[in-house]
Amino acid sequence: MTNQPSNLEAQLLALRQEGEKAIAAADSLELLEELRVSYLGKKGQLGALLRSMGQMSAEERPKIGAIANTVKESLQTSLDQQRAALESVKIQAQLEAETLDVTMPGIFRPQGRIHPLNGIIDRALDIFVGMGYTVAEGPEMETDYYNFEALNTPPDHPARDMQDTFYLPDGNLLRTHTSSVQIRYMEKEEPPIRVVAPGRVYRRDNVDATHSAVFHQIELLAIDEGLTFTDLKGTIKVFLQEIFGELPIRFRASYFPFTEPSAEVDLQWNGRWLEVMGCGMVDPNVLKAVGYDPEIYTGFAAGFGVERFAMVLHQIDDIRRLYASDLRFLQQF
Ligand code: DAH
Numbered sequence: 001m002t003n004q005p006s007n008l009e010a011q012l013l014a015l016r017q018e019g020e021k022a023i024a025a026a027d028s029l030e031l032l033e034e035l036r037v038s039y040l041g042k043k044g045q046l047g048a049l050l051r052s053m054g055q056m057s058a059e060e061r062p063k064i065g066a067i068a069n070t071v072k073e074s075l076q077t078s079l080d081q082q083r084a085a086l087e088s089v090k091i092q093a094q095l096e097a098e099t100l101d102v103t104m105p106g107i108f109r110p111q112g113r114i115h116p117l118n119g120i121i122d123r124a125l126d127i128f129v130g131m132g133y134t135v136a137e138g139p140e141m142e143t144d145y146y147n148f149e150a151l152n153t154p155p156d157h158p159a160r161d162m163q164d165t166f167y168l169p170d171g172n173l174l175r176t177h178t179s180s181v182q183i184r185y186m187e188k189e190e191p192p193i194r195v196v197a198p199g200r201v202y203r204r205d206n207v208d209a210t211h212s213a214v215f216h217q218i219e220l221l222a223i224d225e226g227l228t229f230t231d232l233k234g235t236i237k238v239f240l241q242e243i244f245g246e247l248p249i250r251f252r253a254s255y256f257p258f259t260e261p262s263a264e265v266d267l268q269w270n271g272r273w274l275e276v277m278g279c280g281m282v283d284p285n286v287l288k289a290v291g292y293d294p295e296i297y298t299g300f301a302a303g304f305g306v307e308r309f310a311m312v313l314h315q316i317d318d319i320r321r322l323y324a325s326d327l328r329f330l331q332q333f
Contacts, residue, residue, distance in 0.1 A: 009067055011049055015039070016071040023078040029086050036079050046072060116310045116333045117216055117322055120243075121198045124218050124306075127242045128196040131235065133220070136197045138181035141172055146180040150289040151258040159257045164204040166213075174202035178219035179258060179303055182282075185221065186290040191297050193223040198306070209318040216306035221282070223292065223299035229261070229281060232300035236265055236279060243309065244269070254278065258286050259301060269312055276312070277304035 019039045026032045039045050050068055053061075114122065125135055138146075144155075153159055163176035181197035189195075197219040205211040222231065233251060240249055248268040252275075256262040259280025266273040279302035284294035307319050314333070316322065321329050 008049065008053055008064055012046075012064075012067050012071050015045055015049060016074060019045075019075045020078050023075070023082050026082055026086070029083065029090070032079065032082055032086060039075055040072060040079075046075070113330060113333055115322075115330065116314055116316075117306050119333060120306050120309045120313070121216065121218065123243060124239070124309075125196060125198065127239055128194075128220065131194070131238070133194040133196040133222075136181055136185050136195050137199055138175075138178070138184045138197065140175055140200055140202070141168065142175040142180050143172055146183050147173060147175050147177070150183040150286065151179055152283050152285040152289075153257040157257060159255075165202050166204060175199075176203055177201050177303060178217040179301070181219055182221045182258075182286070182301060183290060186223065186287075186292065191223045191225070191292065191299075193221060193299070195221050197221075207320065209320070212307065212319050212323070215319075217303055218306060220279075220302040221299065222301075223282065223287075223297050225297060227281075227298045227300060229300070232279060232281065232302070235300070236277070236302060240265070240267060240276070244313065251279075254280075256280055258283050260284075265302075267312075274312060276308060277302055279303070 019035070022035055023032065026035055037044060041047075046068065053064060056064065129135065147165075148154070148157070148160060165176045166174045168174075178197050178199050178201060181195075181199070185195050185197070186193065199217065199219075200214060201217050202214055203211075205213055207213060220235075222235070236251075237249060241247070244267060250266050250268075250273065251263040252266055254262045254264040256278055259278075260283045262278070262280035264275050265277045265279060267276045268274075279300065282299040282301050287294040287297060287299070307322055310316060310322060311319065
């Protein structure tokens, strides 16, 4: 069946009207593409209409052809406009969906602090390193030899009573003091020696406000030709004043198996003398134990408890607070 030219013109114009209405109503890019195919595609409605023209006179043909072109162009323009409109709506929606709300609360990450014990250790090591000392460490599980014997404390020595510790089935023990590092370090190195050794130590003590079965010490050792008690006093004085400020200190005669003479150092703190460390000139027997000639070398040593320093410095009333990991306590430092 062939179509009449006049009829065809009306159908083209109707197609345009219907198409423009459908395009304007399209609410998605997918639907719009379907409409484009349906109207202007190879097998689309416009093509179908034109094919139905059949035989047309040479006079009618250009006229209908021109109308068909304007229909095609105006449908294409409508498609383009609607596509642009839908794309901008889509971008707008995307922008809104991705908007950052800068007033939203962030993720709170609490700031960490240096534990008061580590704070003391850091400061002490800093001061001694500043005086030319090297930092060394030794094992917490020790042999009887390094913890006692080489430090002039044989098995029957009464000083052992004050340092009862935990013994392991193989006869080894948990070190009672960092003084064991003195021996290990001297065995490895040759004089002159300047070494500072922090670490954990153990005692078989009942835990209370001032005692803990595990605590920390810092050990000091200097070996050289011609070192005297004056060098010991000067070193300790500078160190204590760096930590506690310009306070009166005194050296009080005492006894340790590994030093001769030995002293305890007191610090005047809030009107009272507080004992803060032990020290002395290294006993010749200790030098002999590591093969140093005591006729050539002398030295001094000292040791102190880190918890004690922290408690005095920060007015902490119970040693157990230092191990409780209670943030209300730790955040104060
Ligand atoms: N080791 C001793 C203690 O644990 C402390 C000490 C005293 C260390 C005198 C020393 C020293 O190096 O010379 O109580």
